[in-house]
Amino acid sequence: MEYRAQSLFFDGELTKHTVPALYDEFPKYSNQTIFTLDLQQVTKIDSAGIAFIDEILSQLELNPDESLSMNEMVRIAYNTFTSTKLKHVKTENKLDFFTQLGSGSVDFLRSIKDGIYLIADISYWSFVGIFNKKGQRKGSVIQQALFIGVDALGIIALLSMILGLILALQSAAQLRQFGANIFVADLMGISMVTEMGPILTAIILAGRSGSSIASEIATMQVTEEIDALKMMAINPIRYVVVPKFHAITICIPLLVTASTLIGIFGGLIVAVTYLDLSATVFINRVIEVVTIRDAIIGLGKSYFFAWVIVIIGSYYGFNVKGGAEGVGKVTTQAVVASIFWIIILDAINSLIFYFNI
Amino acid sequence: MKKPIISVNNLVAKYGEETILEDISLDIYPQEVTVILGGSGCGKTTLIKNILKLYQPFAGSVKIFNKEVTNMDEQEFDDILSRIGMLFQNGALLNSLSIFDNIAIPLEQHTRLSKNVIEKMIKVKLDLVNLSYATYMVPAELSGGMKKRAALARAIALDPDILICDEPSAGLDPLTSASLDELILKLKNLLNMTIVIVTHELASIHRIADRIIFIDNGRLLFNGTLEEAKQTDIQEVKTFFEVGRF
Ligand SMILES: Nc1ncnc2c1ncn2[C@@H]1O[C@H](COP(=O)(O)OP(=O)(O)O)[C@@H](O)[C@H]1O
Ligand SMILES: [Mg+2]
16 A cells, blocks of 8 residues: 555555555555545455445545546456445344254263363363453353343242241241240351252252253254354354353352342241341341351352353253254253252262361 | 366265265366255265364365365364355354344454444445345344345355355245345356355256256265256256256
8 A cells, every 4th residue: 555646556455364454554644635546456356355445435535436546357346345335224233132942962971071071161261261252242241141140030039038938937846845946047047058048049040041051052053053153263162151151150159149148038037026036136146157168168169050050051052963853852951960960069069068077 | 177176085974873975076166156966864964064174074085275174273274264155054143143243253253354344344245135124133033035145145254265055045935045046146256256055946956057966875976067967867867857856
């Protein structure tokens, strides 16, 4: 690109490979008086080159009919690719949405191997994805976090409340017989923080988010969207799974904390109405018996539950077989498998802490 | 004789233990329209996906633009992929994105072009497939034929040298599918592309094909020009050209 006598001169290739550099270079000339773009010496031009020429014309406020000097080859390409003759399209954006489908089953040994690869891939790309958002959809983490977190909060709150009431009522009758009313606070505090909060949240998330992850990915697999992503040099795990992985990692501690507090509040209601304790006494007792360690154990394992949900959901989604028929099957399998592994992990966790104490 | 732009040698393709393609060898020539024919489930899609390494071939070699790709590293192969447009059987538009954003993806992934330039390119490509009015719609709002055209716009986003179309007319009514053929022909001439197309439509074949590849049961049954295909003695091919069915 060169400035010569009120004209901007181009030679050689004007293609998607050379345009980015020219585009960066152009501002150097933009305050010169330019009346024509000389494209006579251009040897190769594609739609990116034409779009670039159109962009320069509009920045210089030049009329394409008067300001272009082109050879025959460039003229043909220009007539095909110019955007200056397009009708105006109104710009309005619609909301995102997901269609849902899926299906699958794999033999056991291979599935373990594939599972390990998948875990490695997801961990790697999730870590890299924190620092580098290339190949990820913009705003997808927030969108996913809203779907996983905010939408689930209502049902989690309601069920935690009911669970808290039941737990407290069941034990209240027994505790009253021994005059050990105050121990309802110990029971509610410790069980909600270390066990009930995390497991209840995880199971609801497995049902809601695990199923939607599996079905979304399976759909994309069936409709060749995954193949299309690969064709466009996008890692499907990075594009589809990583945002969900980040979102669930952000949401799970908040949801577990909410569930725990609301469950304990359910216990408080029973303690006040049925066991003649004052709210202050109950709350002070909970704060006294629940240790930081309990809270860390509860929150810590809930992270693993969340990751299990994402990993198993995507595993079943990616391994869908057949067409759209197997949809319900793969979704169901993902939910059942997630809940199974959540409970197994919880059991392992309990064993470890039981024997270490 | 022209040099092939894609060259497949002794390709074997499997899904797990099941062999889908056995010992396929064929050449695709530049600027030609090559039609891949064969009954449903005979392995046409599998052949394309193995050529593009969307599935790794079990054995054999594939050369694209004169380079062996079977063991090529990912980065180098991405460059090759950026010169090939693919229209998938189901369109394969990303359902959660608008048509505009769908077409933006390859441009953002494979080039460093700026936003304004990309926007102009997208609008031109949508205009070429007569879909300007759907620029900001999402795929669910489009009819089958419109989705195919949108997917076609995405496939040609990077001005590919090769355009591969997997059953573009599947699921479309005859009128829509005929106009899609015309569109593909028009684009071929405008963009100077090599076309590989999977189709069963006898009418389109007569209209657009230069070369015919006929696959039966995972084997290559016939490979030659359209004229040769019309005169061949191979029974399956003959039947197809007489009655338009397999
Ligand atoms: N992902 C897959 N896993 C296992 N088998 C498959 C898969 N995709 C296709 N097949 C099988 O491979 C054969 C060829 O399929 P395909 O290449 O799609 O045929 P078509 O010629 O109709 O495009 C079919 O029998 C099909 O069932
Ligand atoms: Mg097919």
